[in-house]
Amino acid sequence: MMNRDRIRIFTLDHLGWLVVAVGISLIGVPHATAGTTVANVQNGEVPTYVPLDDFSPGFLGIYRKVMEIEADILRYAEKYGLDPGLARAVCMYESGGNANLTSWAGARGYFQVMPATFRALRVPTNIEAGVKYLAQLVKQFGREDYALAAYNGGPGRVARGRPMPLESLQYVLGVGHYRTVLQLHEESVRYHAQQLKLETVHEGDDWWGLSRRLNVHLLQLRLHNPFLTDRPLRAGQLIAYPAQPRTDLLSVGEGDAVEYRTRLGDNYFNLAFTLDIDLDLLRSANGLWHLQTLPAGLPLRLPLSRSEKYDAHRVQSGDTLEAVAKRAAADPWQIIRDNNLFSNEPLREGMMLKVRPAPPKPAYTVYRVQTGDNLGAIAERFGTTVSAIQSLNSMGRSTLIRIGQALRIPSK
Numbered sequence: 001m002m003n004r005d006r007i008r009i010f011t012l013d014h015l016g017w018l019v020v021a022v023g024i025s026l027i028g029v030p031h032a033t034a035g036t037t038v039a040n041v042q043n044g045e046v047p048t049y050v051p052l053d054d055f056s057p058g059f060l061g062i063y064r065k066v067m068e069i070e071a072d073i074l075r076y077a078e079k080y081g082l083d084p085g086l087a088r089a090v091c092m093y094e095s096g097g098n099a100n101l102t103s104w105a106g107a108r109g110y111f112q113v114m115p116a117t118f119r120a121l122r123v124p125t126n127i128e129a130g131v132k133y134l135a136q137l138v139k140q141f142g143r144e145d146y147a148l149a150a151y152n153g154g155p156g157r158v159a160r161g162r163p164m165p166l167e168s169l170q171y172v173l174g175v176g177h178y179r180t181v182l183q184l185h186e187e188s189v190r191y192h193a194q195q196l197k198l199e200t201v202h203e204g205d206d207w208w209g210l211s212r213r214l215n216v217h218l219l220q221l222r223l224h225n226p227f228l229t230d231r232p233l234r235a236g237q238l239i240a241y242p243a244q245p246r247t248d249l250l251s252v253g254e255g256d257a258v259e260y261r262t263r264l265g266d267n268y269f270n271l272a273f274t275l276d277i278d279l280d281l282l283r284s285a286n287g288l289w290h291l292q293t294l295p296a297g298l299p300l301r302l303p304l305s306r307s308e309k310y311d312a313h314r315v316q317s318g319d320t321l322e323a324v325a326k327r328a329a330a331d332p333w334q335i336i337r338d339n340n341l342f343s344n345e346p347l348r349e350g351m352m353l354k355v356r357p358a359p360p361k362p363a364y365t366v367y368r369v370q371t372g373d374n375l376g377a378i379a380e381r382f383g384t385t386v387s388a389i390q391s392l393n394s395m396g397r398s399t400l401i402r403i404g405q406a407l408r409i410p411s412k
Contacts, residue, residue: 050188050264052195053248054296058096058274059181059265061224061240064193065097068238069110072127080135086144087131089179090151093171094130096227100234102368106404115371115403148172170291174267177293181265189265196224201237208322208332216241218333219342223249226270250302250342258340262298275302276337304337310354315347328355364392364408369401382409 066073066088073091077084094112095101102108106115111130113121121129137147137155150158153168182189199214207229211218222229224240251259260271268288272279281303282288313324321341325332335341338354347353367378375386390396392408401407 047187049191050185052192054264055185055189055192056263056265056267057220057223057242057246057249058226058267058270059092059178059263060189060193060196062092062096062226063189064196064198064240065238066092067190067193068097068198069127072125073131076128076131077135080132082131082135082138083144085179085182086138086175087134089175089182090134090148091127091130092178093175096225098227098237099126100237101227101231102404106368106402108404145172145176148175166291173291173293177267178265185264195243196240197243199239199241201233201235201239203235205233205235207233208325210239211332212322214239214241217245217342217344218336219249220246222274222333226267226274230273230276245344247343252340252342256340258302258304258342260300260302262294262296262300264296266294266296268294268300271300275304276333277303304340306338306356308356310338310356313353313355315349315351315353317349319347319349321347324353324355329357330355331358334358363411365411367407367409369403369405369407371403373401373403375399375401378407378409384410 069091070088073087074084076082077087091097091110095110097110099110100108101112103112107113108115108118109126109130111126111133113126113129113133117133118126118129121132123129123132134147134151137150138144140155141147141150141158146158149164149168149172152171153164156162157164199210201210207218207221210216210233211221214221221239221241224242228237228239249260251261253259268282269279271277272282282300283290285301285303286298311328313328315324321332321335324330324347325335334356335353338356341347365382367382369378375389379386379389386399388410389407390398392410
């Protein structure tokens with residue numbers, strides 16, 4: 001249900017030929033040879049695994065989080081007669097294994113179920129709701145690809161053969177890619193994911209604070225947690241990170257050009273959000289279509305340059321990234337990103353840094369409408385007025401709000 005790139009319309013009839021047309025990217029085996037896949041443990045043989053570097057760090061981080069709830073997913077998949085591989089792939093693609101996400105449309109939780117759908121399903125948990133709803137759609141349409149299109153774009157649209165958003169077709173391909181990677185390499189995926197650690201976000205944590213506390217480079221934290229990087233951290237969220245630092249994720253070439261080699265389970269939407277790159281720029285720089293999965297081994301050029309103004313800072317003796325960011329009121333991640341500081345090497349005296357001051361905080365907070373809310377109660381809770389909320393949200397005189405709606409609330 002959740003996708004952060006809302007785009008064009010295709011008819012549902014395109015699904016079949018689109019899956020065939022890009023099938024090679026759904027089922028193609030990467031540059032790792034068959035000899036490196038997991039072997040059966042027979043006669044005391046030790047299994048061999050697809051190398052760690054062949055897998056997307058984001059995919060491994062997502063899988064690691066879903067491991068925490070997979071017992072529930074498998075139990076409900078059996079209860080409702082749904083393929084457990086499909087159920088896990090949907091959970092991974094919908095929320096990245098994060099429990100408390102809410103989409104722009106109001107879909108929530110691990111399976112990004114809309115509140116009205118959750119109530120109609122009459123089940124106690126988001127996990128059971130997602131599995132039950134998906135199972136109902138598979139039964140209704142008799143095809144898993146149509147069921148996925150309905151899960152994302154709505155069953156009414158699919159049932160009537162109405163045009164589907166390109167987002168929904170991308171969703172079908174993306175979930176299919178995740179599922180195929182698990183079908184081919186799950187023992188290797190599980191082995192490598194088990195090596196990742198999990199940290200619970202504390203109240204007041206930010207990415208830089210986590211990076212220092214865990215002694216893990218900020219880039220690695222972001223790459224392993226793609227669904228969380230474009231939103232504020234919330235207490236209780238889980239952060240996946242590698243026990244040992246990795247230096248093989250990005251490469252910096254001539255002229256400071258940065259390149260990423262795609263891996264099994266990669267999704268270019270996640271890469272764009274993780275590295276703070278405009279989607280259209282990433283597509284244009286690499287000839288990507290709006291509708292496609294990524295084959296493993298594809299070199300992607302990362303357009304990291306910015307048009308915004310920045311200050312030039314010459315590194316002095318004793319300077320640290322944290323100190324430079326604090327003096328300039330800048331975001332450490334932006335300094336890392338703008339200057340290709342993707343290794344753990346300390347700053348060198350005399351090097352010039354591009355430093356962009358962090359944008360001012362908005363003069364409002366964002367509140368999600370809950371069951372039983374009305375504008376008067378919300379205004380009273382936040383110490384503001386109904387008219388102020390209406391004005392900030394361009395509501396005119398309307399007092400109509402819906403569950404899950406994001407409202408801007410004026411700050412005190």
